[in-house]
Amino acid sequence: MTSRRYLIVGAGVAGATAAATLRAEGFDGEILLVGDEPDVPYERPPLSKAWLAGTAPEIAVHPADFYGGQSIELLTGVRVTELDIGARRVRVGPSLLGYDALLIATGGRARRLPGFTGERVHHLRTRADADALRERLVPGERLAVLGGGVLGCEVAATARGLGADVVVLEMAGMPMERVVGPELGAVFAGIHRVAGVDVRCGVHVESVEEIAGGLVVHTDQGPVECGALLVAAGLVRDTDVWEAAGVPCADGVLVDAGCRTTAPGVFAAGDVAAHDHPRHGRTRVEHHDTAKRQGAVAARAMLGHDVEHDVPHWFWSDQYTHTLQSCGDLADTDEFVVRGSVADRSFVRFGLRDGRVASVLGLDRPREVMAGRKLLLAGHPVTAEQLRDESVDLRRVMRPARA
Ligand SMILES: Cc1cc2nc3c(=O)[nH]c(=O)nc-3n(C[C@H](O)[C@H](O)[C@H](O)COP(=O)(O)OP(=O)(O)OC[C@H]3O[C@@H](n4cnc5c(N)ncnc54)[C@H](O)[C@@H]3O)c2cc1C
Structure with a gap:
């Protein structure tokens, strides 16, 4: 040794x-x-x-x-x-x-905001945070979520699953807009509204006040009463x-x-x-x-090895029965191509750059996301038509045609 x-x-x-x-x-x-x-x-x-x-x-x-x-x-x-x-x-x-x-x-x-303190104000980064928050997520309790980013949306989904009422207060025009853009953010707004979440966008939260048995969250669009507040304002x-x-x-x-x-x-x-x-x-x-x-x-x-981390970025998010998966740099794109249907909430959106896949973002389409990831990794040339056409098996795009 x-x-x-x-x-x-x-x-x-x-x-x-x-x-x-x-x-x-x-x-x-x-x-x-x-x-x-x-x-x-x-x-x-x-x-x-x-x-x-x-x-x-x-x-x-x-x-x-x-x-x-x-x-x-x-x-x-x-x-x-x-x-x-x-x-x-x-x-x-x-x-x-x-x-x-x-x-x-x-x-x-987890980012703390000045004045947002007290035992009904929650943050979520650690296991202890999650255990404390879970105590609030019961039928009849109302949770307000400050920040409709990925974390806020995931908690909203879980809270609904546990029977709590949920209101999401998001500053941007759509939930998850910073990550997926406004068009796909609207898809998530729809998913949450169908599940019974009160999604409010373009809202600026100003302060929080304790009242008997709960909180009042003051916003530029009026007060919101709740039993607990999750501050999901980033890292x-x-x-x-x-x-x-x-x-x-x-x-x-x-x-x-x-x-x-x-x-x-x-x-x-x-x-x-x-x-x-x-x-x-x-x-x-x-x-x-x-x-x-x-x-x-x-x-x-x-250990002195000559190594690099060069694997494209990858993340996922689970909300209700839906899974979002994303690979690559969503901003590094000349053109977006959608396969499937955004309206039906089942799609893959490919970002193309110089005729190659630069990013893949899919909702409930794991196989096509993985096929797109392989195209991205290989840097294989591909056309928008191939990506869009659901009769094209993306797993075969890189395989040579049989003689
Ligand atoms: C609720 C939640 C859900 C998430 N869901 C997803 C998801 O669905 N998909 C996805 O891709 N990513 C998700 N993430 C992000 C993912 O979990 C993080 O990217 C990952 O945990 C980062 O790991 P890390 O080891 O870099 O840092 P951390 O997990 O933050 O670990 C760092 C540790 O260092 C400790 N520490 C800090 N300073 C010191 C110090 N000076 N001395 C000693 N210890 C110190 C911290 O307390 C912490 O325990 C989620 C994150 C959270 C919080």
């Missing part, structure tokens, strides 16, 4: 994947995984879906005994508060911990400690394609990383798939 110590700060999916990858790649030094939550690393996507609904039995990334079995030292409930890049050490409580390589995988926190990246130490940051910790910072021995992965993606350029995304893949890439980079 070597005496090297690799330190991973942040015990989310990126950190846990990095630790497991280091061992899988044969690293035989010390691995220390430090996280400030009390839990073993767990998956966050179910927190707005099955875990919130109370139907997911387990969400741990690895079973609790995995870490001991792999000789990974997992320190939970402790926060790294300082970094000294030159001395290669961090502060954890009163102790200083040295390292040979450091991975920053600290994700982010604040967790970079303060690293910026103070001099790790270059700009909307996240700046890393190259292989998750390396320019600070010696320091790497970053996951939601906290502003990654120089070979396909998409510099981006910081908040996608589970990216966090996991970057965790693995960062581990290999820490």
